[in-house]
Amino acid sequence: MAVIITAVLSIILGLALAVGGWKVISLGGTWYFAALAAGFLLTGVLLLVRSRAALWVYALVMVGALGWAIHEVGFDWWQLAPRGSIIAPLGLWLLSPWICQRLGWQHFGARAWGGSAIPLLIAVVLWGATAFHAITTDNNDIRGMLPPPLAAAPSAETNSPVDVPDSDWHAYGRTQHGTRYSPLAQITPSNVDRLEKVWHYQTGDLRRPGDPEETTYEVTPLKIDDSLYICTPHNFVIALDAETGEERWRFDPQVPDSSNRQHLTCRGLSYHASKTPTVGQSCQQRLFMPTADARLIALDPKTGKVCPAFGENGAVNLWKNMPHVKEGFYYSTSPPVVANDLVIIGGAVNDNVSTTEPSGVIRAYDVVTGELKWNWDPGNPEQTEPIADGETYSESTPNSWSISSADEKLGLIYVPLGNQVPDQWGGNRSENSERFSSSIVALDLQTGQLRWVFQTVHHDLWDMDVPAQPSLVDIQTASGMVPALVAPTKQGDIYVLDRRTGKPVLPVREVPAPQGAAEGDWVAATQPVSALSYEPPKLRDTDLWGATFIDQMMCHIQFNSLRYDGRYTPPSTQGSLIYPGNFGVFNWGSVAVDPVRQMVFSAPSYLAFTSTLIPRENDEETYVSDSEPYLNENFGAPFAVELKPFVSPIGLPCTAPPWGYVAGADLRTGKTHWLRKNGTVRDRAPIPLPFEMGVPSLGGPVVTAGGVAFLSGTLDYYVRAYDVTTGKQLWRSRLPAGGQATPMTYQSRSGRQMVVVVAGGHGSLGTKAGDSIIAYALPR
Template identity: 40%
Template sequence: MDRSKGAARTFLLGLGLIIAIVGLLLVIGGGVLVARGGSWYYLIAGLAIVISGGLIARSRPSGAWLYAIVLLLSCVWAVWDAGFEFWPLLSRLLMLAVIGFVVMLAYPTLVHASGGSGGRIAYLLAALLAVGSVAAFSSMFSHRPLVEAAGAPQVRPLAPGQAPKDWSTWSGATPRGERFAALEQINKDNIQQLKVAWTFRHGDFPVSTGAGAEDQITPLQIGDTLFTCSAYGKVFALDVDTGEQRWRFDPKAETPSWQRCRGLAYHEDRIEEPAPATEAAPTQAGAPTPAGVKITTVVDTPLVYSTASACPKRIFLPTIDARLIALNAETGEPCADFGDNGTVDLKMGMGDIPPGWYQQTSAPLVAGRLVVVGGRVADNWSVDEPSGVVRAFDVHSGELVWAWDAGNPAITGLPPAGETYTRNSPNVWSAMAYDEKLGLIYLPMGNQTPDFFGGQRAEESEKYSSSIVAVEVATGRPRWHFQMTHHDLWDFDLPAQPLLYDVPDGKGGTRPALVQVTKQGMIFMLDRETGEPLAQVEERPVPQGNVPGERYSPTQPYSVGMPQIGNETLKEADMWGATLLDQLLCRIQFAGMRHEGVYTPPGLDHALQMPGSLGGMNWGSVSVDPTTDYMFVNDMRLGLANYMIPREQMPKNASGIEMGAVPQEGTPFGAMRQRFLSPLGIPCQKPPFGTLTAIDLKTRQIAWQVPVGTVQDTGPFGIKMRMPIPIGMPTLGPTLATQSGLLFFAGAQGDFYLRAFDSATGEEIWKARLPVGSQGGPMTYVSPKTGKQYVVITAGGARQSPDRGDYVIAYALP
């Protein structure tokens, strides 16, 4: 009896101390939160839990009663604070409920240790808490749409000629950004039979994470050949039915950071008599020729030839060390007639380029007889970085046809001797779109670097920064532009290829539209002939900053006629964590920062930018199903905590790569950038952290929205949780829509799967395990030899995962 009582008191002492420690942590954190103007709950609840733990340690039954009261009132507070949303309630109550379960089990022991008897009714309460906790844990594995599909969309047949022959551009059969295949062999009825048909491993592993090498390719398919590239720019030609390698090409390209090859481009000669040459349409009003500038009008000759060239079919490879290489699509040999034995040096006219400061990452655009390139310029190093000039080269000779430099429109070709393209002018790092009928190329412009201080920016560069610019394919002269962020201080450059789509006008006809997704979670719809908004845009006042030497736009354009995704202004109640404790730490972080919505200006104090510089939406762009007028958007929801650092306080090791301190040399300030994460490495705001959304372009409303991805292959401190909890993870990479009503996606950054969704409802109806994660774009084609439809994805590794691969995987029906 004595030994039993001694063991019971020891157990209760240990339990009480653990509970008191939890309470003490809440008291300390709660006190800091109250001092920062935050919620009093944690301080008050922590004090009560400390007292409860002390009483339990002294074998007092009143400690259990006090804890029960705290738990009950916490339930009331949690609903008041977060509503009835599952994930916010879980983080507030599950830890307390588990502790309460143990306390209720211990209650009879407390009663006996204090000299009483009974108390077994507490077992019933423990059972209820156990059932509730298990039910809550089980519910973590349930899929919860954010917006449920109200009904099936009306489906209309495709117009004649919409069926694709090949996947010949980065975005599918056309350079219009559609990512749609009019194929139905693989459909909702048979997709469960989809299996791996072949796997190719190229051996060129991307060896680093973050801002290093990453596989982000969407392959091309031309006839019976598939073309893909590795992160380092090695090109591989494969048989579409077997995956057998036909040739490979190694550009022997090197750069210290940001190695990736998102896409290749393709051109094929047409052998027939050429039509008469026609003069290009003159530059229209609104884009006048600068005074004293002579513009040489380019004759827009149709791309037809009476005899074949040395490379009638050519692949264009953009390299990570700023070259454009033309390869014979049939042999993999450089096309000798293009540039210097197949290569154009894109460093021409650029001036000094330190390693890693200028490179190609996105696919070139083939527009008629031109191949057009922009370029990635390293962010945040200096005000003296390479130019963002956009250039068009002849697809055969490699000769420069035109150049457009946003910082100096007077330069229309190579710069004069002794000069360079404008240093530090806004660039185009993402993919462009092309409307052959209108003769316009659409450029998603970046912002002038450095990202977070713009007091030194020139007026000409500011004009086009973070804008869509429509330039004439014949001359490269701007026809119109529309700015989506004024005086961008947030790195809200336009990250995605525009979608060119004819939207229903409600009168039985259509309007030629351009749809642009942005990092700030907004979607703009413009008339692609004129640049005028088709969906309402409002100029709204935004918060103003006070950094010395900086200026601020008093307003910003808000696209209110289209849905906004993942950019709500956060409040303290939106903070989240895996437990009550790390949720508290996130609340403390939030309370210590200034957050005033999407356009919270950077300052010398800590500011929270949400969405952060990754988005929102990013380079994966959108896909669209023309049979339903549904557009599909994937996003990520990662905040960015930043502050400006006076020049004299800048650390010497500031690199400008990804997160951490960036130098911004030539300005009075560097900047610190940090992801808004809990101590466990989990985003601090409530889930989801990434979604798929269908937008009906007829109604301009969300048709459905679902979280995408689980934590199966990620977790706190990089430890894989091995649990398919569909919380919704950040997404990178494109989607693929098919005529059979399927939507394919592999870019959820928390697990290793290629998924297929019902594009009418957002329901996940199939998935295949990948060997590593993917940021690649799924694409599909029908083999001209076998008539079999394939879906192809590359898997080189999720962005923050250490697991890396070299896989190209094709799926088909048996």
């Protein structure tokens, strides 16, 4: 019976491979699966007639598959494993007495393993030896060391606003320079493994029925004096005792639920302290919080009460002067910038619903009164004086949904911009949208006037918004100290620019881009590429992956059915493979910059997506969505768009791991000194096995003067600590939910350096939801 079952299984596998293999060949792909099909079919037939030749044939199958696998992927364990996941175990099974004794051998033992079994035994041993070599060899990492700081390296004080105490964290990126660097050094590589949980606070703000899919905890807390301040997805603001984690006050802005919102998140708050405090007067300090119903609220951090002099009863209405007012279609998920006594804010526009959306205007308000001081409208960039009542800003312009940075000494704010909707079709974009889409703009802090613009993608058809806060750092170059800006992008480039002029500090070159846009559209001839880049290599057949060769074959069918010409393959009605996809090599979590070591710590991620244009016949039907807000319908454009991850039928990526790394690079040279795969599949696999395969991360890192970096955003539920010099993981702690936020660190009143992690999960990534704020410190 064992022989019959094995024969039938081999024939079934052979037939599946034959059908799929022929499809791959017809699409111009590899002949490997068809050849493998022939081997399985012949083995199955010979087993049915109980011929010993089945073992010889299967030995050839194993040796041929092993040779082909090594030819394609070398000794990369996670690429070899699926190629042998059925082949090798079946070969071992064929050597068992339940098969051997039924193929003519009458005795178990040496005679049962002789003759025709020897070639198969050799093939199994070869697979085993190859597997052992591959699993003990790391083919993906770069294991180097960052150089020590130069004698002439600038101090942390040179690179940071001086009004932020070392013990505090006053802005999303600690300061308005957005480096995510702390000058605290109590925690070091030699003691970080002793970190222990000090307190664990739960906000009580959990997901509700009807919330958007992308309901997320992405907040980085602020630490001011002796308090922590956080916001939650439903826009509660909570003050905690920084030493104990005990709640001090809570503010509920009463944001109504809405089915129209694409996101429900609050990445953080902003802070302002009056330079001339008045005794006994409230709101000498202010917290600013943007809400999901498009308000900007000012709160007194001492009491949690609104500051009534700001705007109307403590809030500014961000819908004012907006075109196409529709609840849920405009709001800010990111904290504003506070600089020069102004609070400056952009906003998010729902992606790809229609061609008539709210404006991407950037507005500056007086921090005390809420009076509008200037507005920079990407559709009307020269007119920055406050718009008159009754007028509206330009519709559907590139918006800034992420976090900006400011340099008060230079008098500039640096704004990362997205795209004009729809993202995947640009046939009707305006001249100004073409100029500003997917760019970084530097605006004058006092007037809002444009000082320079640097575009990271020309005529963006891939949703490659500049997603992250630029980091401001002074870099030592051969020409002297340069005030620089470090900007990570979704496509994997990290641009290092002179923040005075927008000119590259590290070289940027224009490279030819694939052509052939959809009807009515066009594609830029070239695209910029930075000298410091984590752009993945162009995908090949050999890079395709699966848990077994069956789903790997299905990925081959998909791959060869799609249009793919490398990075910036235009979207198409055929369906295009977009790699890296709009999840981004980098996203809103940005990077962390050590201003003393002149290095950048980053967490590049690699996921591919597909983009298929669906011709629209009218604006009444929905083609890709079932309910409001009708994302990706693109009403008013000739195409809707269907966006999907490039995954196998069982939901695993069709691209081989690692899918996530941590990396350390020298900003003076652009050289990556180390690159290490990061994270396990424990919380993503059907069986929770902690394989160190390297998983994507969403949420940024923080680096410290102690030489330690922290990151919690991986798709497994851990916060980790790393040696900044080598990238080696030094410590990790299990989280109760997804940690897709950027950690922060501060010094408490007892003198302990605390590391705080937010673990609330991420709806669109499917990580476990929660409401935890957790603090770690060294033992007393």
